[in-house]
Amino acid sequence: MYRYTEFDTAFIQERNRQFRAQVERRIAGNLTEDEFKPLRLMNGLYLQLHAYMLRVAIPYGTLSSAQMRQLALLAEKWDKGYGHFTTRQNIQYNWPKLSDVPDMLDALAEVNLHAIQTSGNTIRNVTADHFAGAAADEIADPRPVAELLRQWSTDHPEFQFLPRKFKIAVTGAPNDRAVIKAHDIGIEIVSKDGQIGYRVLVGGGLGRTPMIGKVLSDFVPQADLLPFVEATVSVWNLLGRRDNKYKARIKITVHEHGIEEIQRLVEARFAETKAAFNGADLDLFAEIKESFAAPAFRNAPEDDFAAAYDADPVFRSWADTNLAEHKAPGYAIVQVSLKAHGQTPGDASAEQMRVLADLAERFGHDELRISHEQNVILPHVHKSDLPELHKILKAHGLATANIGKISDIIACPGMDYCALATARSIPIATQIATRFDELKTEHEIGDLKIKISGCINACGHHHVGHIGILGLDRGGVETYQITLGGDATETAALGERTGPGFSYEEIVPAIERLVDAYLDQRESAEETFLQAYRRLGMAPFKTALYETEEAEAA
Amino acid sequence: MPKPFTPKVVTANALIEGDVIYLAADDSWVRDLTKAEVLSDEAIAQIRLLDAQARPSEAVGVYLADVKLGTQGAEPTHFREEFRRTGPSNYFHGKQAEADA
Ligand code: HEM
Ligand code: SF4
Numbered sequence: 001m002y003r004y005t006e007f008d009t010a011f012i013q014e015r016n017r018q019f020r021a022q023v024e025r026r027i028a029g030n031l032t033e034d035e036f037k038p039l040r041l042m043n044g045l046y047l048q049l050h051a052y053m054l055r056v057a058i059p060y061g062t063l064s065s066a067q068m069r070q071l072a073l074l075a076e077k078w079d080k081g082y083g084h085f086t087t088r089q090n091i092q093y094n095w096p097k098l099s100d101v102p103d104m105l106d107a108l109a110e111v112n113l114h115a116i117q118t119s120g121n122t123i124r125n126v127t128a129d130h131f132a133g134a135a136a137d138e139i140a141d142p143r144p145v146a147e148l149l150r151q152w153s154t155d156h157p158e159f160q161f162l163p164r165k166f167k168i169a170v171t172g173a174p175n176d177r178a179v180i181k182a183h184d185i186g187i188e189i190v191s192k193d194g195q196i197g198y199r200v201l202v203g204g205g206l207g208r209t210p211m212i213g214k215v216l217s218d219f220v221p222q223a224d225l226l227p228f229v230e231a232t233v234s235v236w237n238l239l240g241r242r243d244n245k246y247k248a249r250i251k252i253t254v255h256e257h258g259i260e261e262i263q264r265l266v267e268a269r270f271a272e273t274k275a276a277f278n279g280a281d282l283d284l285f286a287e288i289k290e291s292f293a294a295p296a297f298r299n300a301p302e303d304d305f306a307a308a309y310d311a312d313p314v315f316r317s318w319a320d321t322n323l324a325e326h327k328a329p330g331y332a333i334v335q336v337s338l339k340a341h342g343q344t345p346g347d348a349s350a351e352q353m354r355v356l357a358d359l360a361e362r363f364g365h366d367e368l369r370i371s372h373e374q375n376v377i378l379p380h381v382h383k384s385d386l387p388e389l390h391k392i393l394k395a396h397g398l399a400t401a402n403i404g405k406i407s408d409i410i411a412c413p414g415m416d417y418c419a420l421a422t423a424r425s426i427p428i429a430t431q432i433a434t435r436f437d438e439l440k441t442e443h444e445i446g447d448l449k450i451k452i453s454g455c456i457n458a459c460g461h462h463h464v465g466h467i468g469i470l471g472l473d474r475g476g477v478e479t480y481q482i483t484l485g486g487d488a489t490e491t492a493a494l495g496e497r498t499g500p501g502f503s504y505e506e507i508v509p510a511i512e513r514l515v516d517a518y519l520d521q522r523e524s525a526e527e528t529f530l531q532a533y534r535r536l537g538m539a540p541f542k543t544a545l546y547e548t549e550e551a552e553a554a
Numbered sequence: 555m556p557k558p559f560t561p562k563v564v565t566a567n568a569l570i571e572g573d574v575i576y577l578a579a580d581d582s583w584v585r586d587l588t589k590a591e592v593l594s595d596e597a598i599a600q601i602r603l604l605d606a607q608a609r610p611s612e613a614v615g616v617y618l619a620d621v622k623l624g625t626q627g628a629e630p631t632h633f634r635e636e637f638r639r640t641g642p643s644n645y646f647h648g649k650q651a652e653a654d655a
Contacts, residue, residue: 027570029611047614049638050648052572080647095647098570344644415634416642424637426644476632 012114019043020102027099044115045101048417054093054101056108056115059150060128060143061089061370061377065357068368070111072353078104083353085338085346087372087410087461089127094417121162123153123233127169129178130371133294134333134379136325140189140196142172144289145225151288152226152281159233163240164248166233167205174490179372181213181492182206182464184250185232190219197221202232202262203254206458210494211251214259216266224274226281231269235262295365297328300384308387315390317443318401323386326379332386334364334378335371336393337400337408341437342430345411346374355396363389372461373410375403406448406515407433410461414454414471415478421454423471423478424504428452431508436515445515448529449488464488466530467514468495469507480507482514484541485533496538498545510545517544562599563590563621563628564606565638566613574638574649575613576628577606583613585649587639588627593618 019039026036040046044055056071063071071091075083078100079093086092096104108114126146133141149168153159159166169183180186186201198220204213220228239257241247254262308315324333336356339345348356356376360368363385369377381389393399402408409432412418414425429452436442451465455472462468468483480502483495502510515529517540522532533541564577575583576590584590593599599618606616619635621628630636641648 027611032610033614047567047572049634050573050641080645094642096572098572415637416644424643426642430644473634478633 009109009112012109012112012116015043015114015116016102016105016109019105023098023102042116042120043101043105045096045098046419048094048413048419049415049421050417051095052098052101053417054096054104054115055086056091056093056113057125058090058113058370059125060132060146061130061372062143063368063370064111065361065366065368067111067113068353068357068360070107070113072350072357074104074107075350075353077107082347082349084344084413085348085370085374085376087374087412087459089130089370089372091370092413094413120160121164121166123149123156123159123162123166123168125167126150126153127167127178127183127372129171129173129176130369130377131177131324131333131379132172132369133292134326134331135173135175135177136327137173137175138327139174139191140172141289141292142170142178142187142189143292144285145172145187145189145198146170147288147292148226148281148285149229151284152230158230159237162233162237163242164245164250166236166250168229176488176490176492177371179461179464179488179492180204181490182210182461182488183213185216185229186213187225187229192219195221198225198228200228200232203251203259204492205249205251206461206463207249208246208456208458209249209252210458210463211255212492212494213251214254216259216263223282224270227273227277228266228270231266231273234273235265235269239265294328295367295380297331297380298382300330300382302330302383305383305386308390312387314394314399314401315387318390318399319386321401321405321443322403328380330383332381332383334381334386334389335403336376336378336398337402338375338398339402339408339433340397340400341402341407341433343397344426345409345429348376352396352398355392355398359389359392373408375408402442404447404449405442406436406445406450407442409433409450409452410465411452412454412460414452414460418454420457421471422456422473423454423480425452425454425460425469425471428469428471428480428504428507432511435508435512441515441519444525445519446525446528448515450511451486461488462486463494464492465495466528466533467511469511472501474501478504480504482507482510482545484514484538485530487530498538498542500546513544514541517541559594559596559599560631561592561594561621561623561628562618563587563592564599564602564616565590565619565635566606566616569610569612569614572614577602581605585652587621587630587635588624590621590628592621592623592628 046053128142128146169178170187171178172189182204188199201213202216364378409429411425411429415421452469453460453462464486470481486495487493579591641650
């Protein structure tokens with residue numbers, strides 16, 4: 001696993017000392033809230049509806065068991081015994097007191113974690129596939145590329161005052177699990193004639209103006225990556241709309257100028273940036289790659305797995321649903337669902353965090369990942385260990401077999417916590433999960449991604465849900481708009497609105513009608529909801545949503 | 555025609571705890587909406603707001619929230635204020651758990 005350098009450690013300690021002094025001055029009345037607010041936001045501290053919220057960064061979503069145990073300690077000591085894992089691959093504590101936050105940050109620093117939010121109009125934390133280094137379909141591990149970009153962009157003098165924030169995601173596999181088409185720049189590692197290179201997308205994003213990224217270049221050779229990305233950011237830095245914060249992201253620049261024009265400008269600028277790079281970046285890249293070397297996998301028989309798979313239907317269902325294919329023979333990627341039916345998506349108790357840390361230590365080469373789908377991943381588990389691991393997960397409410405299914409819902413905090421929300425999202429998620437668990441149709445329905453946001457900032461990624469739900473305030477009443485056909489993968493698409501929204505009471509029955517319409521009209525059990533929608537279009541779903549309702553009301 | 559003034563309370567989040575607080579008639583901060591001072595005169599409401607904003611080491615994000623008068627005192631008119639005075643709906647945490655404490 002990548003280790004922070006001494007420089008990083010010293011930097012975090014210094015920041016913590018500064019922030020402790022700033023909190024003291026704020027409490028003593030020597031700093032106003034206007035002065036203090038940007039300081040606390042830089043350190044991941046937000047003020048929400050009912051309390052402060054501390055957001056802790058988890059770079060590439062990767063944690064060691066020691067770090068996970070420390071997260072559990074924070075939850076117990078300074079919060080209400082749980083933490084919330086988010087779509088940004090970080091953890092949030094919903095109840096800290098301002099005066100406790102400096103101690104929390106020091107406790108995090110002990111395990112090289114921090115809440116520094118590289119905020120402002122800069123290049124933000126680079127994200128990568130949560131199966132990185134483990135996935136069978138991977139061409140190369142995306143994390144070294146992400147880390148190279150992080151080091152290049154940190155304190156980059158040209159890019160400290162960009163028109164707006166800038167987010168980059170990297171996938172090493174053709175199956176995109178990093179939502180690269182919804183990032184300012186998305187990078188896909190590809191191989192051409194035996195040579196590794198990158199397909200670079202630009203101009204994706206969600207939020208109030210959602211857009212799917214467009215191809216900027218089909219193949220950038222490995223050696224040209226940094227000068228190419230630098231050329232891209234540099235072109236936008238000059239062209240980007242600084243007059244209007246809603247039009248400043250690169251997605252709008254690409255939209256207004258057209259991708260061909262942007263391609264031309266980037267090519268021209270690339271000729272200059274390429275000349276300025278001297279190859280030091282390539283040495284650095286080679287060094288970084290070594291620090292992400294795979295653990296030593298073992299060769300062992302898989303008989304125990306096969307025996308449990310045949311004998312235990314609960315284990316079988318879990319294995320079929322929650323495991324993903326590993327690149328090493330005999331290994332599996334374990335996805336631990338944080339979506340037990342009726343529970344808040346993404347929440348884990350301190351006890352559950354400790355159990356996960358123990359499991360990672362015993363069976364998983366000491367590694368844990370947090371996915372943007374708000375689940376925990378043990379990336380490297382030998383199949384012979386799975387029956388024992390499953391037993392322990394089950395004993396702690398962590399064995400829900402629902403990855404990728406209708407109850408594996410992404411939901412933002414919405415109005416239960418978030419000060420910007422226009423409606424709640426968590427109770428919609430828990431009610432949908434509970435309802436389909438009662439109906440026992442979850443596995444019959446198959447792959448179906450529901451994503452819910454509590455306002456147009458789209459933290460719940462609703463635009464790219466097969467079924468997206470957006471909570472709004474319409475005349476003082478919570479109202480939920482449905483979109484259909486969104487897709488967050490390599491075939492990314494934005495969902496289309498079905499029509500008028502539904503009230504808090506109506507939304508769960510409306511989702512049920514949609515799913516019934518799908519079950520009625522699918523060609524076979526193999527045709528997923530998304531495939532059926534693509535074949536049938538909106539019409540039958542609209543009928544199910546609106547005409548049935550009128551028929552019932554009449 | 556200007557809209558008629560509707561009753562308000564002064565509300566904010568507490569600096570240290572971060573939780574929801576309301577201004578009472580005796581200038582103290584209270585945690586229970588029914589104990590808040592209800593302001594039905596616009597000019598007085600503005601003065602009370604300014605008073606509260608001048609206490610930055612106690613309160614953050616001070617504003618006037620709409621209320622109506624119920625049998626117990628002030629009651630929210632918008633669902634956001636209902637959640638603020640109650641707490642989240644996924645856990646029995648926040649104000650709902652602290653009542654009578
Ligand atoms: C109460 C806490 C939160 C606040 C105040 C907040 C606020 C915001 C705002 C204002 C934006 C729009 C940013 C912009 O375009 O400038 C945003 C975007 C985003 N938030 Fe949050 N958020 C919160 C919690 C979360 C949580 C819990 C998650 C994950 C579950 C999340 C994930 C995201 C993501 C992924 C985006 C980017 C959407 C895009 O691609 O544009 N946020 N958030
Ligand atoms: S989408 Fe809106 S409601 Fe949900 S967390 Fe983001 S800002 Fe808050």
